[in-house]
Amino acid sequence: MNNTFDAKRFGRLLKKTLLERPMQTLGLTGLLLALSLILYSVIKAFGGFNPAQNITFIWGLAGGGCFLASFVFGYFSSNAMGSSFLTLPASNFEKWLCGVLIAGVFYPVIFLLFFRLVDSSFVAIYHHGLDSATPFYKQLYESVYIFDLNGFVAWKVYPMYGFLAGSMLVGALYFNKVAFIKTAIVFSMLFMVVIGINWIMATLLFGHVNNAGPFNSVTIPAGKEEGTIELPSGFVGIINNSVWYVLPPILWLLAFTRLREKEF
Amino acid sequence: MIEVQNLSFGYKKRKLLYKNLNLKLETGSIYGLLGKNGAGKSTLLKNFIGLLFPKGGNISVNGYTPKKRWPAFLETIYFIPEEVYVPALTIEGYKKLFAPFYPLFNEEQFHSYLEQLDVHDKGKLNTLSFGQQKKFIIAFALACNTRVLLLDEPTNGLDIPSKIKFRKLIASVFTDDKIIFISTHQIRDLDNLIDRVIIVDNGELLLNASIHEISGKLCFKSVKELPETGKVLYAEDSLKGHTIVIENTEKEDSKVNLEHLFNSITENPEMAKSIFQN
Numbered sequence: 001m002n003n004t005f006d007a008k009r010f011g012r013l014l015k016k017t018l019l020e021r022p023m024q025t026l027g028l029t030g031l032l033l034a035l036s037l038i039l040y041s042v043i044k045a046f047g048g049f050n051p052a053q054n055i056t057f058i059w060g061l062a063g064g065g066c067f068l069a070s071f072v073f074g075y076f077s078s079n080a081m082g083s084s085f086l087t088l089p090a091s092n093f094e095k096w097l098c099g100v101l102i103a104g105v106f107y108p109v110i111f112l113l114f115f116r117l118v119d120s121s122f123v124a125i126y127h128h129g130l131d132s133a134t135p136f137y138k139q140l141y142e143s144v145y146i147f148d149l150n151g152f153v154a155w156k157v158y159p160m161y162g163f164l165a166g167s168m169l170v171g172a173l174y175f176n177k178v179a180f181i182k183t184a185i186v187f188s189m190l191f192m193v194v195i196g197i198n199w200i201m202a203t204l205l206f207g208h209v210n211n212a213g214p215f216n217s218v219t220i221p222a223g224k225e226e227g228t229i230e231l232p233s234g235f236v237g238i239i240n241n242s243v244w245y246v247l248p249p250i251l252w253l254l255a256f257t258r259l260r261e262k263e264f
Numbered sequence: 265m266i267e268v269q270n271l272s273f274g275y276k277k278r279k280l281l282y283k284n285l286n287l288k289l290e291t292g293s294i295y296g297l298l299g300k301n302g303a304g305k306s307t308l309l310k311n312f313i314g315l316l317f318p319k320g321g322n323i324s325v326n327g328y329t330p331k332k333r334w335p336a337f338l339e340t341i342y343f344i345p346e347e348v349y350v351p352a353l354t355i356e357g358y359k360k361l362f363a364p365f366y367p368l369f370n371e372e373q374f375h376s377y378l379e380q381l382d383v384h385d386k387g388k389l390n391t392l393s394f395g396q397q398k399k400f401i402i403a404f405a406l407a408c409n410t411r412v413l414l415l416d417e418p419t420n421g422l423d424i425p426s427k428i429k430f431r432k433l434i435a436s437v438f439t440d441d442k443i444i445f446i447s448t449h450q451i452r453d454l455d456n457l458i459d460r461v462i463i464v465d466n467g468e469l470l471l472n473a474s475i476h477e478i479s480g481k482l483c484f485k486s487v488k489e490l491p492e493t494g495k496v497l498y499a500e501d502s503l504k505g506h507t508i509v510i511e512n513t514e515k516e517d518s519k520v521n522l523e524h525l526f527n528s529i530t531e532n533p534e535m536a537k538s539i540f541q542n
Contacts (some may be wrong), residue, residue, distance in 0.1 A: 003334040009365075016361040020351045080349035087313055089338035089365040263316050 004093050013090045016193060017098050024071050029107060032064035033114050035179040040118055048130065049126070053119060053147040058157050060111050066164035069103040070183065073169060073259070076176035082264040096256040103165050121148050159244035166251025202229070215239050265291055266312060266412065273304075273311060281307055281467045282339060289460075291411070291476075291498060292440040295459035297447040298526050301390050303464050305447040306346065309414045313343040319459035326411055328449070339366060341412040346420055348401040350389035355400070366408040374407035377437075381429055394421045403523065406437050417436045419453040431457045451522040461522070462529065463529045470529045473540060481539050482528070483512040484521045495535055497528035499510065511539050 018025055036056050039114025044052035075085035085095070106245035123146050130140055148154060163186075201218075210226055211219040214237070218229040231239060266289040268372040281304045286358035289295060289494075300306045301481045310316040310332065311323055314330030314337070323330055353361065355378070363369040378384075383401040389400060398421050399499035404412060419427045435457060438444060446454060459539070461478060488505035490496065495511040510529040512518075 003332075003336055006335070009335060012361075012364050016365075018359075019361055023352075078347070078349065080345050080347040082346045083313075083315055083343060084349045086315055086333065087338055087341075087343050088362075089335045090331060091335050094335075151517065232449075261317075264310075 003126075004091050005097075006094075009090055010094045010097065013088075014098050014101065014191045017102070023211065025068075025076065025102060028068055028071060029110060032060065032107075033069065033111065036060035036111070036115065037118055040122065044122060049144045050121070052122075054153050056118075056120075057115060057147060058160075061108060061157055062161040062164050064111065065103065065161045067180065068107050069099075069165035069168035069179040070172050072099040072103045074174040074179060075253070076172075076179075076262075076264060079264075081100055081134070082176070086262065086264055092260040093189055093256065096259050099169060099255070100252060103169060104162075105195050108161070115147070116149065125239060152176065159248060162248030163251065165254070167249045170253040170258060173255055173262055176264075215243075265289065265324075266445075267324045267334055268311075268321070269323075270321035271311065271318050271323060271428055273316065273318050275307075277319075283467060284321070285469055285473060286319065287462070287469060288446065289443055291443050293460045293484065294434065294438055294444040294458045295446065295462055296451075296454040296522070297462045297464065297524070298301070298444060298451055299447075299449065299453050300530070301449060301462040302330075304467050305449075305464065306416050309343065309416050309445070309447055312412075313341060315343075315479050340410050341414065341505060342366075342402055342405040342408050342410040343414040344405050344416060344418060346417040348398050350392070350397045350400060352388045352390045354388060355385050357381075358400075362404070363408075366410065368409035370407050373409075373437075374403060374465075377406050377417060377433060378402035380433055381426065381447070394415075395423060398422060399426060399430075402433075406433065409444055410516060413442065413444045415444070418446060419448065419450055422457070427453055431455075443511055449528055454522060455538075461525065465533070467498045468533075470533050471540065472480060474508070477540075478511070478520050478525060479518060480515075482518075482520075482525070483514070483516045484509050484518040484524055485516070495539060497532045497539075499525055500524070500527075 009038060036059065040052050040056040040057055043055055053064075076082040088095075123144055126140060126144050130137055134140070167187055168180065168183055171186065172179040175182040194214050195212065195249050198214040198218070199209060202209045204213045206220045206229065209218065209231055211217055215231060216239075219226050232234070268285055268287040271282050272280050272505070273282045282288060282456070297305050297308065306317060311318055312325055312330060314333045317331045325337065325339050328340075330337065332447075334483060336372065337341040350358065353425060359371070363371070363374075378400065381403055381472065383392075383396055383400050383403060400416060402415075405415075407498060419430060420508070434446075435446060446458065448454060458475070460474045462469065484507075486502060486504055486507050490499055490506055490508065491510065494513060496508055497511070498505045498509040505523075507524065509521075509524050
């Protein structure tokens with residue numbers, strides 16, 4: 001018997017995971033999608049298409065994904081449920097993969113499809129509602145377009161989602177109860193510490209610092225103006241890639257290590 | 265077979281609950297693990313199933329290392345914790361999702377055990393009473409036909425008729441290729457069920473003996489006056505005098521009273537050790 005991965009066993013596990021707690025997985029996904037739709041409609045009504053698209057995309061993918069990720073391994077709030085999960089005859093890898101599939105593949109794919117559907121519908125309704133006889137028809141038509149899932153904002157959100165959801169997966173395996181809140185607190189504290197260290201380092205190097213947001217928003221007074229301290233060009237890519245593309249996979253893999261070593 | 269070699273375990277690094285524990289559990293026995301609250305009974309069970317990892321030493325269950333939680337190992341062992349978990353599924357739904365993980369699961373047996381324990385299909389499992397949920401899990405666990413069955417306080421939450429049915433069922437399903445390991449502080453619930461007794465206290469193994477061995481070494485009887493000679497491990501006042509547990513030097517036949525045995529061993533561990541070592 002393969003004690004790491006068996007396709008048949010994994011299929012059973014996935015089915016069990018989805019159907020055992022449908023409210024937590026399917027229900028929560030449905031709720032997050034519904035909230036995204038409401039958010040889009042409300043923001044569009046008050047702020048227009050662009051903020052509606054951006055905010056809904058950020059909230060739905062990064063926010064919703066991280067919320068769902070915190071529930072994927074949410075078995076440890078009770079002794080009985082945690083024991084049942086860990087002693088089920090499936091490998092640690094399969095249990096982890098199941099969580100990764102739900103939070104890292106199924107949800108994003110469902111959300112992206114839903115978002116595209118909602119966005120296209122709203123944009124289409126707007127376009128159809130325009131009077132082609134008006135003088136500014138072309139201008140008005142072109143001012144609203146479907147959100148580019150391969151655009152600048154999207155590519156800022158994808159790694160953000162990977163980072164936040166990965167943190168939540170790890171957090172759910174460290175904190176048995178109210179994992180979402182506890183992870184959010186730890187995450188905020190770590191963020192504050194990083195800002196603090198960045199500020200101390202910047203102060204030591206430049207004396208007076210106006211702003212010390214890690215890592216590319218360190219500003220110092222330059223006469224009456226404000227100057228931005230930029231990282232050496234070679235480092236910018238390394239730092240950005242590390243934070244956005246290396247750290248998330250590490251977090252997702254850390255969840256596997258943590259699950260394997262989980263005692264309950 | 266479960267083999268424990270020099271097991272050390274503690275929830276805190278500096279305070280070990282078990283230190284160099286050695287234990288060998290052969291197949292073909294129903295073991296009763298007795299101990300006071302907080303003696304480490306559940307902890308030991310959790311080490312056997314791989315929910316807790318030893319800080320030192322080794323545990324082997326049917327040749328597997330529980331810590332690795334391999335599916336091949338988990339298929340051969342079922343652990344029923346004190347508080348059971350049932351999702352919002354019907355009996356049929358639960359069976360469909362969970363039974364395929366256990367290759368020896370027998371559906372016919374499952375329904376028969378449910379019948380014997382008076383668990384009937386009344387909608388979602390999570391709406392059943394705690395006792396009913398527990399009986400459901402017991403029926404499911406038995407139908408899985410695993411080689412090792414670990415039960416942590418299985419009779420907690422069961423009413424008196426259910427406790428009797430539970431005992432009958434366990435006795436009827438037991439076969440020589442299995443180990444059933446029952447941990448409890450409700451000693452009377454194990455009467456006439458177990459054939460080996462393990463007593464732990466303060467992380468120490470005080471006794472691991474068969475009922476036959478115990479009745480050969482100890483005598484459980486009522487006397488009008490306490491004997492002046494002999495090793496009296498335990499004495500309790502009763503209406504007709506005293507109920508005592510004494511070293512069985514006269515080779516008398518007596519029925520093992522688990523409650524008195526437990527008190528004897530925990531109150532006089534050294535004396536008990538000397539009797540059982542001879």
